[in-house]
Amino acid sequence: MTVLPIVYSDDPLLRKRSHAVRRITPEIRQLVDDMIETMRTNNGIGLAAIQVGVPQRVIVVEMPSEPDEEDDEDAPPRPSQLYVLINPEFARQSRQMEDGIEGCLSVPGFVGEVSRHQRVTIKGMDLRGKAVRIRADGWLARVFQHETDHCNGVLFIDHIDDPEKIWPVAEGEEELAEATQSIPGHSDQTSSSSSGSR
Numbered sequence: 001m002t003v004l005p006i007v008y009s010d011d012p013l014l015r016k017r018s019h020a021v022r023r024i025t026p027e028i029r030q031l032v033d034d035m036i037e038t039m040r041t042n043n044g045i046g047l048a049a050i051q052v053g054v055p056q057r058v059i060v061v062e063m064p065s066e067p068d069e070e071d072d073e074d075a076p077p078r079p080s081q082l083y084v085l086i087n088p089e090f091a092r093q094s095r096q097m098e099d100g101i102e103g104c105l106s107v108p109g110f111v112g113e114v115s116r117h118q119r120v121t122i123k124g125m126d127l128r129g130k131a132v133r134i135r136a137d138g139w140l141a142r143v144f145q146h147e148t149d150h151c152n153g154v155l156f157i158d159h160i161d162d163p164e165k166i167w168p169v170a171e172g173e174e175e176l177a178e179a180t181q182s183i184p185g186h187s188d189q190t191s192s193s194s195s196g197s198r
């Protein structure tokens with residue numbers, strides 16, 4: 001596995017619409033391996049292939065485990081859930097929207113408040129070429145929307161009209177998360193508690 005260089009937002013490549021993957025080749029498998037390694041090394045929770053310079057519709061998302069309410073405090077941490085999705089596409093999107101705070105590995109130094117569908121059903125292919133369909137809400141739904149946007153050349157900042165809804169963060173802080181959802185009732189907007197730490 002190789003950590004690949006991240007493409008930053010001033011690069012026109014990020015505005016390119018990525019191509020659909022027709023066949024799962026060894027190159028695609030290698031790309032996914034490298035994307036996972038790159039995401040983890042940068043403490044990201046999601047990555048699209050275009051962010052490492054490959055215009056193919058491939059996304060990886062790793063959802064840090066959140067302790068279950070029924071777990072007692074001494075319970076061992078739950079393993080995080082890794083999603084690999086090829087040709088991601090939304091089958092359903094809730095009408096209900098939700099605001100949340102997002103950052104992006106390709107937009108270092110900034111986070112912003114973005115409105116997203118609260119619930120989605122995303123479909124695509126896994127690495128074996130099998131059709132998959134995932135229902136997600138809240139934070140996971142947000143990350144899927146953020147990453148699928150990348151496949152269409154869209155960045156989270158494109159969803160923000162109000163300049164007050166985007167603000168700088170300390171270098172490295174935005175890297176905690178590709179997309180971080182604010183927790184209702186939490187006053188700390190850039191709270192990293194929802195992005196998990198590894």
Ligand SMILES: [Zn+2]
Nearest residue numbers: 104105106178
């Ligand atoms: Zn991003």
